[in-house]
Amino acid sequence: MDRVLITGGAGFIGSNVALKLIAKGYEVTVLDSLSEQIHGVNPEETSPLYRNVKDKVNFIKGDVNSREDWMKALEGVSYVIHLAAETGTGQSMYEIKKYVDTNIGGTALLLDILTNTKHSVKRVVVAESRAIYGEGKYRCLKCGDVYPLERKDEDMQKGDFECKCPKCGGPVELVATTEDSAIHPSSVYGIAKQVQGQLVHLVCKSIGVESVSFRYQNVYGPGQSLSNPYTGILSIFSTRIKNGNGLNIFEDGKETRDFVYIDDIVDATILGMEVPEANGHVFNIGTGVATDVLTVAQTLCEKYGIQVPIVVSGNYRLGDIRHNYADITLARNILGFEPKWDFSAGIGEFCKWVDGQAVQKDNYDASIAEMKAKGLYK
Numbered sequence: 001m002d003r004v005l006i007t008g009g010a011g012f013i014g015s016n017v018a019l020k021l022i023a024k025g026y027e028v029t030v031l032d033s034l035s036e037q038i039h040g041v042n043p044e045e046t047s048p049l050y051r052n053v054k055d056k057v058n059f060i061k062g063d064v065n066s067r068e069d070w071m072k073a074l075e076g077v078s079y080v081i082h083l084a085a086e087t088g089t090g091q092s093m094y095e096i097k098k099y100v101d102t103n104i105g106g107t108a109l110l111l112d113i114l115t116n117t118k119h120s121v122k123r124v125v126v127a128e129s130r131a132i133y134g135e136g137k138y139r140c141l142k143c144g145d146v147y148p149l150e151r152k153d154e155d156m157q158k159g160d161f162e163c164k165c166p167k168c169g170g171p172v173e174l175v176a177t178t179e180d181s182a183i184h185p186s187s188v189y190g191i192a193k194q195v196q197g198q199l200v201h202l203v204c205k206s207i208g209v210e211s212v213s214f215r216y217q218n219v220y221g222p223g224q225s226l227s228n229p230y231t232g233i234l235s236i237f238s239t240r241i242k243n244g245n246g247l248n249i250f251e252d253g254k255e256t257r258d259f260v261y262i263d264d265i266v267d268a269t270i271l272g273m274e275v276p277e278a279n280g281h282v283f284n285i286g287t288g289v290a291t292d293v294l295t296v297a298q299t300l301c302e303k304y305g306i307q308v309p310i311v312v313s314g315n316y317r318l319g320d321i322r323h324n325y326a327d328i329t330l331a332r333n334i335l336g337f338e339p340k341w342d343f344s345a346g347i348g349e350f351c352k353w354v355d356g357q358a359v360q361k362d363n364y365d366a367s368i369a370e371m372k373a374k375g376l377y378k
């Protein structure tokens, strides 16, 4: 059976993809640096995700910025699923070099090796992100389909959070973001994800290796880090609720995201690796449904049976987007992908899992203080 290299294979998505591939009979190599922000100081104890996979895969603790580590990891590999990345959108706005080095630099190094050395790789699958669409796709009654620019600080200060038509300045209506939507990321993370996808498709084509990329929406589910305060709104809220701390809902609470359950992401990713017709394509993966953040907060409190104060504060973070949900027609048509979990079913599973976990230390206030100090939090 073919060997698959999963970079970031100790992480949330990667570890779940690894377990599914093993169940399907593949051999799996994982290259992961066991980043402390994700796995804690002593991964053997602090990282259940790592523990889930470490004995089932050929585990290489290493860095995507190291040529030597890549060379070791690529031995005998037919497919590369490149997921290793720095993943905090807000954090990327001040840790700029780290985000560019790991996300773009790591991908560049992989492609450099595939181009200049002998290897057995047939296809590279890479994670982009919905972040590359920035504010996403909208419709203006006068101007048709439009792609609003980043929202203005002066509007948000007045509590006006909605996107405006970039052509006439008028009101716009949210529509599903298709893959051919304008690409205009509003964070360093988004820029790096865009470039990762572009590099993989361009270079792989030129050397006769197949390529597939995914723009995942907001992924959630059992196993996601409950201690990383930089990413994953469901985790951040859950950890606050379990500590009895109130929730500060940004903006007016009506901002939305397309929350997609981990099992659906795993299925889509493996289809992207296996389906021959996927070659050369970019796929959105989400549920195609938008859920607002206030509803998320209220649902979590209900499910945990813990009522903490929920304050819709009007605070906001530069780089955050207002709304988004994916058009997943292409993944349906080419991959045969169909999400099996809607938000209410998925959040139920997630909360059941959180209920069985030790309550994590709530580091959220410190992460907000960090953003405030950099002028990125208002």
Ligand SMILES: NC(=O)c1ccc[n+]([C@@H]2O[C@H](COP(=O)([O-])OP(=O)(O)OC[C@H]3O[C@@H](n4cnc5c(N)ncnc54)[C@H](O)[C@@H]3O)[C@@H](O)[C@H]2O)c1
Pocket (backbone or CB within 6 Å): 007, 008, 009, 010, 011, 012, 013, 014, 031, 032, 033, 034, 035, 038, 039, 062, 063, 064, 065, 082, 083, 084, 085, 086, 087, 102, 106, 127, 128, 129, 130, 215, 216, 217, 218, 219, 220
């Ligand atoms: N989770 C989401 O909602 C989401 C949405 C869109 C895109 N993505 C993308 O999917 C991929 C996986 O995301 P995830 O949620 O599983 O994140 P994660 O943080 O759980 O996993 C990332 C893994 O990469 C590893 N890593 C970080 N830097 C590394 C380096 N320099 N060398 C080797 N390994 C390194 C980390 O230790 C971690 O195990 C990422 O590329 C992310 O950008 C995720």
Ligand SMILES: [Zn+2]
Pocket (backbone or CB within 6 Å): 140, 141, 142, 143, 144, 165, 166, 167, 168, 169, 170
């Ligand atoms: Zn207009």
